[in-house]
Amino acid sequence: MSGKGHHHDGSPGHDHGVTAGTDKRWLSIALALIVGFMSVEVFIGVVAQSLALISDAAHMLTDAVAIGLALIAMRIARRPAKGGFTYGLKRAEILSAQANGLSLILLGAWLSYEAVGRLIHPPEVKGGLMLITALVGIAVNVAATWCISRANRASLNVEGAYQHILNDLFAFIGTAVAALIVVTTGFARADGIATLIVVALMFKAGYGLLRDSGRIFLEAAPAHVHPDRVGGELVAQPSVLEVHDLHIWQITSEEAALSAHVLVEPGGDCHAVRRDLEHLVRRDYGITHTTLQVDHQPEMVLQVVGQGRVPDWTHHCVATHGPLHRGDGRNS
Known part of the structure; x- marks a missing residue:
């Protein structure tokens, strides 16, 4: 099962209002x-x-x-x-x-x-x-x-x-x-x-x-957030095999957003993975506006690299944007 396009901020919907403390x-x-x-x-x-x-x-x-x-x-x-x-x-x-x-x-x-x-x-x-x-x-x-x-x-x-x-x-x-x-x-x-x-x-x-x-x-990540570190933490979670198209940017000075495409192992619970990842970025980075597309790993295609062959799990995307984080520790 796929958990695509889910948004989460700890409540049923987003509140995009200006912070009440601004007086x-x-x-x-x-x-x-x-x-x-x-x-x-x-x-x-x-x-x-x-x-x-x-x-x-x-x-x-x-x-x-x-x-x-x-x-x-x-x-x-x-x-x-x-x-x-x-x-x-x-x-x-x-x-x-x-x-x-x-x-x-x-x-x-x-x-x-x-x-x-x-x-x-x-x-x-x-x-x-x-x-x-x-x-x-x-x-x-x-x-x-x-x-x-x-x-x-x-x-x-x-x-x-x-x-x-x-x-x-x-x-x-x-x-x-x-x-x-x-x-x-x-x-x-x-x-x-x-x-x-x-x-x-x-x-x-x-x-x-x-x-x-x-x-x-310029839609840079918040100064205190390092996208590569976030990607590494996401892909290190149970059942997660790959994270790509990871984008972290600021909507305003008080609100950041994150989106990513996540691949999980066959038989993994996509919805549970999504909830765990959203909880991680909310707890560790204060990012409550998240959009995660979570899918099972597609059929593996072997790709020749140097003298060996490695799995290519990104053929389902026309073109990935940004660094690619894989569960085997190989990032690109």
């Missing part, structure tokens, strides 16, 4: 804090002639956009699967995360250019006004960071917004230090140096978001 209310509060303070900071930054303050305000604008995108993406991702979108629109959240990563890098590039210019020709900076504004900014960003940390950061979408806010907090700390140096020593170039330090942090966070979202778009 829109916390993101909305953070958004209100950011927009309110940003409006004031732009005005003060122009008056104080501080690039660090203006850059912080620009960064806060991207923070606001990042949180706005996160909220919109959450709403879109909740739409049910229908039509051609068989997974729904869950990857809208990954698009948002990628946009957040790209915006961090682009903004960092612009600030780098402006900071270098100010290092060469430093303007007069009103350090006192800059220091007071930076200290208030630290308080606002601590509050906003705390709000977003209360949401579900397992979502790459929320993590993108969180990274924006966290980097802005670092930026304000750098600005406060630079302002203190300007006030005490008159060293105006501290403003540009602080900006470059923050830019380095922005590049790091932006690269991380682009890397992680890019893995999902």
